[in-house]
Amino acid sequence: MIGVREAILHILGGVSPLGTEDVPLLEAQGRVLAEDAVAPLDLPAHTNSAMDGYAVRAADVRGASADAPKQLRVIEQVPAGRFPTRPLGPGDATRIFTGAPLPEGSDGVIRQEDTAGGGDMVAVLNDRDAGRNLRLAGEDLRKGTLVFPAGTHLGAAQLGVLASMARSRVRVHRRARVAIIASGDEIADLDEADAILAGRKIASSNSYTLHALTLDAGAVPVPLGIARDTLESVRVLLERGMREADLIVSTAGVSVGEHDFVRDALAALGAEPGFWRVRMRPGSPLGFAHVGGVPWIGLPGNPVSTMVCFELYVRPAIRRMQGERAVFRRTVRAATEEPVRTHGGLTHFLPARLDWTRGEPVVAAMSWQGSGDTVTLARANALLVVPADRPDWETGEWAGVIPR
Secondary structure (H helix, E strand, O other): OEOHHHHHHHHHHOOOOOOEEEEEHHHOOOOEEOOOEEOOOOEOOOOEEOOOEEEEOHHHHOOOOOOOOEEEEEEEEEOOOOOOOOOOOOOEEEEEOOOOEOOOOOOEEEEHHHEEEEOOEEEEOOOOOOOOOEEOOOOOEOOOOEEEOOOOEOOHHHHHHHHHOOOOEEEEEOOOEEEEEEEOOOEEOHHHHHHHHOOOOEEOHHHHHHHHHHHHOOOEEEEEEEEOOOHHHHHHHHHHHHHHOOEEEEEOOOOOOOOOOHHHHHHHOOOEEEEOOEOEEOOOOOEEEEEOOEEEEEEOOOHHHHHHHHHHHHHHHHHHHOOOOOOOOOOEEEEEOOOEEOOOOOEEEEEEEEEOOOOOOEEEEOOOOOOOOHHHHHHOOEEEEEOOOOOEEOOOOEEEEEEO
């Protein structure tokens, strides 16, 4: 049996980033860049107006006021999407709109509300914008500069910047294909609803939970169904996972009972075992191995344990495989709302409610009925982490929390 940190490091050390692919920019949301993105042009490409008004020479408008306006000739009008055709000379102005390139000779834009008249002549009533309200060419990016290094997670802002650079496609790390295997004669898929409702079978809820969690991690679920309690059934589904997926995740069957065949099936397929148990609760019966070169993570069968172990071990593994640098959720510190009591020797991950409305984060462990109590976990929004060497916490102490 190993500790939680050791198990995490063992798994992360046993997976590697996947290959890469070119995808359309609109399909790159949530992916990770596999190459540097370098600016192919200056942004903005031209010095342009930051507001609607008049492009002027600062020397022509300084000292302007409502009592002593400066009169300028309007020589042309330049809307966004058009380019000026005439340079400014002394006493000239160009009617200009936000985003339009500034004419040669201008060095600022007088906002529209500080002017009067228009047409052939405009009166400048305030000189506060002399030399202002312009966005310089290359102010955001210079051609040839590194915009995003390889390994950057692509969100909405990053996609917008890449679009501004005319990048219609980007090279990203592949999404991991995750084979999902449930096991047990007692469980059934939802096409056997009558047997489930009659109490003759138990719904394979873990299959649906893992499917959703895999999608949430940005990967591609590969549901392989339910392995029956025979060595052959488990072996067949593991072999399918070896052929069809980058990572195999199974639930249940990793203990040493007479109906648990996962270990034997892995051994029959020549698996390289890593570990089998972790000092934690819930989720102690956890396995990791490589089978046919494909990493396998064996989760406990109890639903709460399955979800907790996915969060701690599978999600970081998926993110590492997909090229992410930050593979863990950000943890926070929160004050305990009431005392917490656990048994020492094990790291506990307790379903909890994290409250941000009191000026500082406050966390309360929820009353739950054990590893089968999925309802409580569904109502929780966090996991309260209780270290093995610190089993008891008093009210108001600051504890580690994993938001969900």
